[in-house]
Amino acid sequence: MTIIDARVRLPQDLRPGAEYSAPRRQTEQYDKVLNLRDKMNGGTFEGLLSCMDAEGISQAVMHAESEGGEDGDALNEALAKVLADYPATFKGVGCLDIADRRPGQIAAQTARIAEMGMLGVTLQPAFFGLDIDDRLLYPMYARAEELGLIVGVHTGITYSRMHPLRHERPEMLDQVACDFPDLKLIACHAGWPWATEYAAVARRHPTVYLEFGALAPKYVAKPGTGWDAMFGMMPNVLRGQILYGSDWPMMQPSRALTEWRESGLNDTTLAALFHDNAADLFGFGVPSPR
Template identity: 55%
Template sequence: MVDARVRLPIDRRPRQLAEAKAMQRQQYDEVLNIGEKVRTATVSALLTSLHTHAIEHAVVHAESEGGEDADALNEATAELVAEHPRLLSGFGTVTMPPPTGGSAGRQVQACADAGLIGVNIQPAFAGMDITDRRLYAAYARAEELGLIVALHTGINYSRVYPMSHERPELLDQVACDFPDLRLVACHGGWPWVAEYCAVARRHPTVYLELGGLSPKYVVRPGTGWDVLAGYLNNLLLGQVLFATDWPVFDHERALREWRESGLPPRTLDRLLGGNARSLFGAPGLRGSTSCSDERQTA
């Protein structure tokens, strides 16, 4: 099993340069109790959870919603991954909003030089569209270097900027402009699930990742996930990734709910690890196979 996204533990995160605005954090605490979860999310807690639940590999994301130094986050992530190269791989990030497009491109290059396999970008938290031109140098450099770009998509609980910055047609545009760039839509793009499924169907380079979500609601009719639930077994079998966004969602509950979801073993095998092994190809994930043969005809 592979967890496609966990957060950089609190005891490795640099000190925030500025306090998050109340409008940015209040709903996160109300809906997800994120403040309390993050306070106990140490390296030791992460390693214990991975081993306890037989997670063979996890991808640590240096994601930032503002107020942290991106270079320091990247350095801390690279150091943690270097300590556990078989168990962990890492995604860096870029300063948001980027002072210039060139600076974002240079930070992507630095992530590659540090041995990270991708970058995590959260446009809406900086009031930016996914297609903001200041991000295009980062996309171009990532495509050139073979790095993966993970983007926050869909609803977020910050009330500072509108979530329209991450609508599916914007990710579709980036996939058109960078046809060899592998893109991960973090959180699966709810409430625009059907449209995000269409983007992934159009582009074999686009993956939908389900971190921070309750699996029982993903497969429950009427929750807005119906299209994706229907495509997990067929059209998007090879393009959906298991993730927890740990510590936002714990491994025990996530795995229990996926195993109780009623999905057939073949689908669970791909979802819980096979697709990630194909996408990431990290040191701990050798022996992966391509998912290209799993794309079904309409």
Template identity: 50%
Template sequence: MTDNSHKIIDFRVRLPEALRPDIDVPKENSLQYDAVLGTSDKFGASQTTEALLAQMEAAGIDHAVVHAEYEVGDPADALNQAVADLVNEYPARLSGIGTISMKDFSIKNALRQVTECAERGMIGLSIQPAFFGMTINDKLLYPIYAKAIEHNLLVALHTGVNYTMNKPMAGENPMLIDEVCCHFPDLTVVASHAGWPWIAEMVAVARKHPQVYMEFGGLSPKYVGAPGSGWEVMHRFMNSVLSQQILFGTDWPVMDHARVISEWKDLGLKPHVEQALLGGNAKRLIKKTSLNK
């Protein structure tokens, strides 16, 4: 990624659907996601690399971080290879975050995948524990966290609500990140989706652990500033003491780039906070996790 202090960086986009292995998604996984977020109209073969780059260009997005989303037992190795190939094709526009196999979880296999992600130049791992009956602080994940530190990889953890009908969301309460960071103070954590509805807890964890970042992909920023939305504590603290720990994200194609940027700009954040959110913090984090790669 070339140097530019005013870059806009989307810290969370999905691997274009056209590049993902074709698998059957159980109805209980997709039904409520579609009802809440309209995913059936947004996902599909039309979501190509060209579509992503065109939307980024139109919205003034300089760089994006592509996540290998492992949600229903997808072939993680194939996802990681697809992300690596995409980033290698567009290194100035894209960085990559890989994943590990969570279905039929094997520590040995997951550790191999962590090492391979580092060897492929990824900046981190994306893990969604609750989708597989695990918790953020599950001790089975501790070797993964340790290996991530060894390879200078951040770990992006799904936090807050999930709309999978048969998977409880309690395992992704951001309070559980506190225990993980107490045991792994050198681990850089990105709390994907910023932990709603546990916003006070998310703010407390980030205030305690400066290596915890909050990424806002997949949500409409207008609600962050809306009274009664549950985001009020976040809105106050992100505009002050947590300004260096916030990351702009869309979860493309879930959210449109231009819409999300417009809504953030309408929130009236302090100018330096808005700049940190939209790219400054992400630039620093990408540089940190790209060292020695």
């Protein structure tokens, strides 16, 4: 089965900063739970290509995302170079600077990302003290809808102790989907601990996709972990709206793919998760040798 990884990060060795950095209170639990800084600093472009080859991942969507402190335009330029050098392998999702920016500036940056040939933008409102449906972001959503861009939004738990969970509640993404009915939205990380509610948002809105980056699939499939309703809907009413993503280097594809295959999902659902939905959403063609 051909595999598309719908979420890998721009490798640290291609970013302007030599090492990953963020405030201590923001990263201390991430380091304990996910070993974030070591994984980010150890993630190289050659390492990404190697693990993709090893796991049969032919194509991927690369996100130039940032938790803060990096210049979005510089990250987008670095991503644009990857896309130019590997056009058959990678599609790009650009980074927005939403800290201390006015709504018009964020919308203008969205337009620049489209001009660079990227297919979408990614943002993490909670890391900047914003709700998903904050009015500051509405001109961006409107511009993205107008330009046919996809918007990926961090949803669910963050391990930052600086930012409350309330910023990412499911009714906020639902509000955005109501206000922008033609805008394709990705609920990155699929919204746990509100998995049932995010499943309902996706069921209401065929424009909303659920992506499982940086998660251990064995827990998504395990009864009693809070994923039950969403997992139960994946083989049926939500089958066309689920995306495999590793969030490399946060989760190694070798582990994620193995656990998905062992999850009990049928072959039709795995094909939708691993390839078909991402191919349709991002417009991937037949892969060619690198």
